[in-house]
Amino acid sequence: MRPPDATTRARALAFGAAVLLGTCGALVAPARSDPKPLSVITTTEDLAAIAREVGGERVRAIALCRGYQDPHFVDAKPSYMVQLRNAALFVQVGRDLEIGWAPGLLNGARNPRILPGAPGFVDASAQVQVIEIPQTVSRSQGDVHPYGNPHYWLDPANGAPIARAIRDGLVRVSPADAALFERRCAEFESRLGAAVARWKAEARSLGLAGRKVVTYHRSWSYFARAFDLEVVDFVEPRPGIPPSPNHVQDLVARMKRGDVALLVMEDFFDPRLPRRISEQTGVPLVILPTSVADEPAIRTYFDLFDRLFAAIGPALEGGTRR
Amino acid sequence: MLRTAFFTSWITSSLALLSALAAGGAIAQPPTAGSDSTTPATSAWIANPAISVIGWFQSVAGNDHTLPAEAFALPEAELAFQSAIDPHSRADFFLAAGPEGLEVEEGYLTWLAFPGGGQAKFGKFRADLGKFNRGHPGETSFADRPLAAAAWLGEEGLALTGVTASILIPNPAAIYWDLIAQVGSAPDSLASPVFGPERRGDVLVLGRTSVFIPFDEGTDLHLGASYASARSHPALRSDGERTRLGAADLTLRWKNPRRSIYRSLLIQVEMLGGRGSGDLAPVRGGVYGYAVYQFARQWKAGARLDRSDSPGGHERVHGVLALLQYQPSEFSTLSVQLRRVHDRVTDTDREAAFFKWTFNIGPHGAHPY
Numbered sequence: 001m002r003p004p005d006a007t008t009r010a011r012a013l014a015f016g017a018a019v020l021l022g023t024c025g026a027l028v029a030p031a032r033s034d035p036k037p038l039s040v041i042t043t044t045e046d047l048a049a050i051a052r053e054v055g056g057e058r059v060r061a062i063a064l065c066r067g068y069q070d071p072h073f074v075d076a077k078p079s080y081m082v083q084l085r086n087a088a089l090f091v092q093v094g095r096d097l098e099i100g101w102a103p104g105l106l107n108g109a110r111n112p113r114i115l116p117g118a119p120g121f122v123d124a125s126a127q128v129q130v131i132e133i134p135q136t137v138s139r140s141q142g143d144v145h146p147y148g149n150p151h152y153w154l155d156p157a158n159g160a161p162i163a164r165a166i167r168d169g170l171v172r173v174s175p176a177d178a179a180l181f182e183r184r185c186a187e188f189e190s191r192l193g194a195a196v197a198r199w200k201a202e203a204r205s206l207g208l209a210g211r212k213v214v215t216y217h218r219s220w221s222y223f224a225r226a227f228d229l230e231v232v233d234f235v236e237p238r239p240g241i242p243p244s245p246n247h248v249q250d251l252v253a254r255m256k257r258g259d260v261a262l263l264v265m266e267d268f269f270d271p272r273l274p275r276r277i278s279e280q281t282g283v284p285l286v287i288l289p290t291s292v293a294d295e296p297a298i299r300t301y302f303d304l305f306d307r308l309f310a311a312i313g314p315a316l317e318g319g320t321r322r
Numbered sequence: 323m324l325r326t327a328f329f330t331s332w333i334t335s336s337l338a339l340l341s342a343l344a345a346g347g348a349i350a351q352p353p354t355a356g357s358d359s360t361t362p363a364t365s366a367w368i369a370n371p372a373i374s375v376i377g378w379f380q381s382v383a384g385n386d387h388t389l390p391a392e393a394f395a396l397p398e399a400e401l402a403f404q405s406a407i408d409p410h411s412r413a414d415f416f417l418a419a420g421p422e423g424l425e426v427e428e429g430y431l432t433w434l435a436f437p438g439g440g441q442a443k444f445g446k447f448r449a450d451l452g453k454f455n456r457g458h459p460g461e462t463s464f465a466d467r468p469l470a471a472a473a474w475l476g477e478e479g480l481a482l483t484g485v486t487a488s489i490l491i492p493n494p495a496a497i498y499w500d501l502i503a504q505v506g507s508a509p510d511s512l513a514s515p516v517f518g519p520e521r522r523g524d525v526l527v528l529g530r531t532s533v534f535i536p537f538d539e540g541t542d543l544h545l546g547a548s549y550a551s552a553r554s555h556p557a558l559r560s561d562g563e564r565t566r567l568g569a570a571d572l573t574l575r576w577k578n579p580r581r582s583i584y585r586s587l588l589i590q591v592e593m594l595g596g597r598g599s600g601d602l603a604p605v606r607g608g609v610y611g612y613a614v615y616q617f618a619r620q621w622k623a624g625a626r627l628d629r630s631d632s633p634g635g636h637e638r639v640h641g642v643l644a645l646l647q648y649q650p651s652e653f654s655t656l657s658v659q660l661r662r663v664h665d666r667v668t669d670t671d672r673e674a675a676f677f678k679w680t681f682n683i684g685p686h687g688a689h690p691y
Contacts, residue, residue, distance in 0.1 A: 066539065066579055073582045076691045077542060077573075078498035078534040085490060100652075104691075107412065109434040110490060117409045139653055139683065178349075241651050270584055295470060315372055 022240035038140055038174055040166075041084055042091040043098045043116075044071055044154045044294040047124055048173070049301045051091060054167050058177050059089075064105075066291030069100070070268040072143070073238070076101040080207040087120065088173045094125035095150035113173070121170035125129065127161035128152045131201055132221055141200050142238030154290065155222035156196050160189045202309050203227040206316060212320055215254060216265035216274060231259065235274055250278065255281040262315055266290045286315035330598075340433065353371055367588070371405030371413075375682025384674035387661065396420075400427060400460055410434060416458065427458065428481065443486040448479055450486070450502050450549045452569035452592045454610075455479045463614055463624060465659050466675035469641050470594050470608025470630035476514050480550075482506035483524050498534035499596045503527075508552040516565045516633045519556040526552035529542060532571075542555040542575040554598060561598025565633075568595050586616040596633060606631040614647075622647040628663075640664045653682045 040061040042048040051061040062083065071093065073146065084277040092098050106115055130148035152158045162242040168183040171178045200256055202276045203209065209228035213220070216235040224231045233251055236243050243251075255263070255277065263275045263285045269286055278285035288311055289295055292304050359410040377399035382389055390397075401417045411433050418427040432443030448456050453474055454468065467477065472670060484506015491499040508526035511518030532546035547570050570593045577586040595607030608630030616622045626639035640663070647657040659676040 069579045069583055073581075075577065078500075078544070078691065079542070081537050082453065082496055094557050099685075107432070107434060108441075110439045110441050112435040115409060115434060116406070139651070143652055216417065223401065268580060268582070270581065 004172075017053070017216070017237055020101070032234050036090040038170065039086055040089045040170075041087040043093055043102055044072075044153075045291050046301060047091045047093065047166070049168050049292040049299070050159060050168075050188070051089075053301070054163050054181055054185045054186050055170055056180065058174070058180060064102075065291075067289070067291040067295075067298065068268060071097055071291075072100065074098070074101045078108070080105050082108045084114065086112050086183065087111060087114050088116035089120045089122060089169050091122040093154075093167065095130060095147040095149050096125035096145045097150035119172040120169065122165055124162045124165045126152065126165050128158050133227065136171050141241030145239075148250060149218055149221050151219045151290070153301075154220065155191065155226040156199060156301075157226060158222065159301055161194045163192075166167065188261070191302075194313050195305070197304050199309060200227070202313075206309075206313050208312070209314075209316070211261040211316075212259050213262045213264055214251065214260055214262075214310045216269050219266050220264055235263075235265070235277065243273070249272070252277055252280050254282050262286055262312070264288060267294065284315045286311055288312075323514060335584065351427075360669075362380035371403045374402045374404075374414075374682060376400045376402065376458070376460050376682045378678055378680040380679075381677040382674060384661075384672070385605060385673040386661070386672035388663075388672065389609065392503075396510065398497075402535055407431065409432055414605060427478075438489060439492070439591050440487060440489045444484075445485060446481060446483040447504075448481050449475075449526075449550065449552050450504060451480055451528060451567060452594065453532075453546055453571040453573060453590065454546070454592055460680050463612075463622075463645060463647065463657070464643065464655070465678040466643075466674075468592070468608075468612075468659065469594075469628040469639055470610050470611035470664065473608060473630045473632055474516055474594050474596060475645075476509070478513065480509065480514065482528075483507055484525065497687065498532075500530075500532055502530040504529075511555045511557075514555065516555050516558060518553040518558075518569065519553050524553040539579050541574075541576045546571045555633070558598060560600075562600035564599040566597055566599065569593065570663040584616070587612075589613045589615065594630075601649055604635065606633065606635055612643075614645075620649045623651070636667065638666045640666065655680045 006278060018087065036319055037058060037060040038055065038061045040048070040051045040055065042063045044065050045063040048061040048063040050058055055061065063069045064080050064083070087109075087209050088285055090106065093100055112118060133148035134141070134146060135142055137144055140280075162184050167181045170181045180243040192274060204286060211228060211231045212232045213224065213233055214233045214235065215224075218234065218239060221231060223229070231246070235251065237247060247251060254260075260283050263274055263278050263283050265271065265285065265287050267287050267289055271285070277283075289298060291299050292301060295307070298304050298307050336550060346348035349637070351676065360433070367463055369675050377396065377398055379394075383393065398420045401419065403415045403417075404413070406412045406607050411431055413431050415429040416427045418425055426446055428445075428447050430443045430447045431443045433444075435441060448458075450456060452471075457480065459467065468474070471479065481503065484504060486502060486504045488500055488502040491501055493499055505525055505527050508514065508517040508519045508524060519525075528548065528550040530546060530548040534542060534544045536542040546567065550567045551564055554561065554563055556564055572591045575587070576591040578584070581648040589611070591609070593607065593609045595605055597603050597605045608628070610626060610628045612624060612626035614622050614624035624645045624647070626641075627641070628643070631638050641661060643658040643659055643661040645657050647655060649655045656679045659678065661674045661676070663672045665671075665672070
C-alpha cells in the first residue's frame with residue numbers, strides 16, 4: 001500500500017477545520033442592530049400588506065408569492081433564498097399552506113434569525129381561530145391541511161390577530177421601535193373594525209345571510225362564515241385532485257334545484273369547467289381575487305374586501321362576473 | 323415474433339392502465355371538517371420527525387439485457403426521517419429498502435447557517451456533481467438514469483460520506499450564486515465505475531458553483547459547473563492514479579404563475595467529462611438532455627437524448643427515451659416510457675419499455691427546485 005497522499009490529506013484537514021471554525025463562530029456571533037428599514041419577507045401579499053400597515057416606513061415588506069398565484073403551489077426558487085438571507089422578519093400564513101415550498105427556502109437561506117423558533121419567525125395563524133381542523137387525516141381525502149383551513153385571511157376580522165402576530169414579531173427584532181409598532185397596530189385594528197362593520201352592513205344590504213353558494217376550493221370558508229353564507233358543495237371536493245365526471249354530474253344536479261345563489265371560484269384556477277357548470281345550471285359564476293395585489297388596484301387589505309363586495313353584488317343579480 | 327407481440331401488448335396494456343386511471347371513478351365526498359381550535363389536533367406530530375415513504379413499482383419489457391431480468395419489481399422503498407434537531411441544525415435520513423437489504427442512501431446533519439452566509443452538512447449525501455445526481459432514483463421522471471450518469475456516476479448515482487460546506491456569494495446583481503465544497507470518503511470500486519479508494523487518505527474532493535438567473539416571474543435559468551477528483555478505479559489506473567470528473571449543467575424552467583398547476587416546461591442539459599491524471603490520458607464523457615412539458619393539469623410528456631463513452635473507452639452508446647406521465651395527485655405519478663439504446667461499437671440496438679408508478683405516503687414534503 002502506498003502512504004496517504006500528503007497534499008490531499010492536508011487539504012481535507014484544512015477544509016474540515018474551516019467548517020468547524022465557521023460552525024463554532026455561529027454560536028458566538030453577536031446580534032447587530034440595523035438602522036435601515038427592516039426587511040420583512042412574507043409568503044403572501046396579504047401578510048405583506050398588513051406588515052406595511054403595522055410597520056409603516058420602518059419596514060420594507062416583500063411577498064414571495066404574487067397575489068395572483070395559488071399559494072399552495074409556489075416554486076421554491078433559489079432566488080427567494082437570496083431575499084430571505086438578509087431578512088429581519090419572516091411571516092408565513094402557516095397551517096401547512098406553504099409546506100411544499102417555504103421550509104426548503106428557510107433551510108437554504110442561511111439566515112438563523114428567521115428560522116422557526118427564532119425571534120424573526122412569525123406564524124401569522126398563531127392567534128387566529130382556525131376552523132375545519134380534520135378529526136382524521138388521510139391522503140384519500142386529497143391534500144388536506146391537518147392543522148385546519150389556512151385561508152383565514154379571507155375573514156376580515158382575522159386581519160387583527162394577523163397584525164398582532166406581526167407586531168409582536170417586529171417588536172422582538174426591533175424593540176426600540178416597539179411604541180411605533182404598537183401605535184400603528186392599534187390604529188390598523190381600529191380602522192379595520194370600522195371597515196368590518198361597513199362590510200357587514202353591505203352584506204346585509206345584499207342579503208348574503210343564509211344564501212347558499214358552491215365554491216371551487218375551500219378558500220372561501222372563512223369569508224362565508226364572516227358574512228353568513230352557506231357553502232353547500234365544492235367543484236373540487238378533494239383538495240388538489242381534479243373533480244371526477246361523476247362528481248360534476250352530481251354537482252350540476254344539486255345546483256339545478258334552484259337554491260344556490262352563486263358559484264364562486266379563485267382566479268388562479270382554470271375557469272372552463274366552472275363556466276360550463278354555470279351555463280348548465282344557470283347559477284351565476286363569480287371569479288374572485290383571493291389576495292392583495294391579485295389585481296393592480298388591490299393595494300391594501302381593505303382594497304381586497306372592497307373588491308370582493310364590488311364583484312359579489314352584481315353577480316347576485318345574475319350573469320357571469322370577473 | 324413472440325417477443326414483439328409481448329412488447330406491443332405490454333405497451334398497449336400500460337397505456338390502457340394510464341387511461342383508465344385518468345378517467346377516474348366515483349368520488350365520495352370527503353368527511354365533514356372537524357372541530358375549530360387554535361391548537362393542532364395532533365400535537366404528537368410536532369415532536370416526532372416527519373416520516374414518509376417514497377417507493378416505486380416498475381415493470382420492464384424489451385430486449386435490453388443490461389436491465390434487470392425481472393419483468394416486475396419494487397426496486398426501492400425509501401424511508402425518510404426528517405426533523406430539526408435544535409434551532410441551529412436539522413437531520414435528514416433516507417433509508418433505501420430494496421432486494422439487497424436496507425442501506426442508508428443519505429443521512430446527514432445540516433448546520434443551517436454560520437457567519438458569512440455559510441451552511442455545512444455532515445454525513446452521507448449525494449454528491450453535487452451536476453444537478454441530476456442530487457435527485458433520488460425514485461424522484462426523477464425516468465425509470466432509468468441517463469446513460470452518461472449511469473456510466474460515470476454509477477447506477478445509483480454518486481454519494482460520498484464526509485463534509486459539505488456551501489456559501490451564497492454576495493454580488494451586485496443580487497442573484498443567487500452559490501459555491502459548494504465537498505470532501506469525503508469516495509464510494510468503493512463496486513459502487514463507482516470511475517473511483518476506487520484503497521486507503522483512508524483516498525478522499526474525494528468536489529467543488530461546484532451555480533448561478534440562478536430569473537428572466538421573469540415564470541422563466542428562469544440555472545447554470546452550474548462541478549469538478550471532482552479521487553483515486554481512480556483499479557480498471558482505470560493505466561490512465562493515472564487519480565480520475566478527475568467535470569460537469570456542466572443547464573436547467574431552463576417555465577411556468578405561468580397565474581396558472582401554475584396547468585402548464586410548465588423543464589429543459590435540462592448536462593455534460594460529464596472525465597480524465598485520468600496521467601499525461602497521455604484521453605478525455606472521455608457523455609451528455610444528456612431532456613425536456614418535459616406539462617400539457618394538462620395531470621399530464622406531462624417528455625423526451626431525453628443520451629450519448630456516452632464508457633469510462634474505459636471501449637464502448638460508445640446513444641440513446642433516446644420518450645415518456646408520458648400521469649399524475650393523479652401530488653403524491654403519485656405513473657408513467658410509460660420507451661427507450662432505445664444504440665451501441666455504436668457493435669452496431670446493435672437495445673429496446674425497452676417501462677411502466678413506473680412512484681408514490682409518496684406520509685407528511686407533505688418540500689418540493690425540490
